[in-house]
Amino acid sequence: MIEILELTELPRAKAAGALVADILQTMRSRAAVGTNLLDIDEWTKAMIVEAGAESCYVDYAPSFGRGPFGHYICTSVNDAVLHGRPHDYTLADGDLLSLDLAVSLGGLVADSAISFVVGDARPAESLAMIDATERALSAGIAAAGPGARIGDISHAIGSVLGEAGYPINTEFGGHGVGSTMHQDPHVSNKGRPGRGYKLRPGLLLALEPWVMADTAELVTDTDGWTLKSATGCRTAHSEHTIAITEDGAEILTLPNHS
Structure with a gap:
């Protein structure tokens, strides 16, 4: 299903996005060593x-997970x-932590993720990888707008990630959202423009x-949910x-820096 919102529904989507951004930034500020x-x-x-609001995760039980996420x-x-x-698990100095959050507020869902290094350590390779995903996200957003195609977004994202030297997995990627968390269309992180x-x-x-x-290969952890790199990288x-x-495109999950 591809869901198209009416203009009058956009403020509710913005409210959901603001909440997700606020929670993620709060958790980032609290995620310290220990x-x-x-x-x-x-x-x-x-x-x-x-x-x-309502969690999109607690009762989430798709085919690729083992039971409700919980x-x-x-x-x-x-x-x-x-x-x-x-x-x-207690966070250690130098850990690379990714937080991903989807919440439903007023009947509409917003979904966002951030990655950052915990503590005072600044491992260059980890920071470069985070930067590449952020630049790829910006490129994908810049390619989005009325009349553009999903392939334009996928190509923009994949071009940045590929030029940075990273293998690209196409099993999991972006997606439509609306009244539910995962909808069509699927947005691969690699693709051909104009398609x-x-x-x-x-x-x-x-x-x-x-x-x-x-690597581009994923393995599933023994918890039945967590997807990890096959090489341990x-x-x-x-x-x-x-x-x-x-x-064009408006970002709904930008943190409020005021």
Whole structure:
């Protein structure tokens, strides 16, 4: 299903996006050396409940996961890149942490992810990988707009990631959002321009470039959910929800720096 919002629905989508951005930035500020992933999950739950919103993850049970996810945020550390299930792990200096969050507020979903290094360590390779996903995300957003095609976005993202030297996995990528978290169209992180669905005003897309340092192959952790690099290398993931407008694309999950 591809869902197209009416113009009058966009403020609700913006409110959901603002909440997701606020929670992610709050969790980033709290994710210090010694912080437990289960505490991040509990803090996220509290903010979702306080806002009168609903988690998209707790009861989420797709075919690729083992049973309901059962948590409120994805916490992927180092070699984990997607669907990181919070567990009893204490963050260490230099850990590369990716936080991925989808929340429904007022009947509409927003989805976003950030990656960052915990503590004072500044491993150059990890920072470069995070930067590449952020630049790829910006390129994908710049390629989006009414009349553009999904392939234009995929090509823009893949060009940045490929030029940075990272292998690209196409099993998991961006997707449509709306009244539910995962909708069509699928937005691969690699593609050919001029192909695929033509974008229309009112379409919401979650774009999410992610990479693994030296492989495109994923393995599933014993928890049945967390996807990790097959080689044990580090990974990074950046994501925004955007709305296609008459003029271009508006980012709904930008943090408020005021």
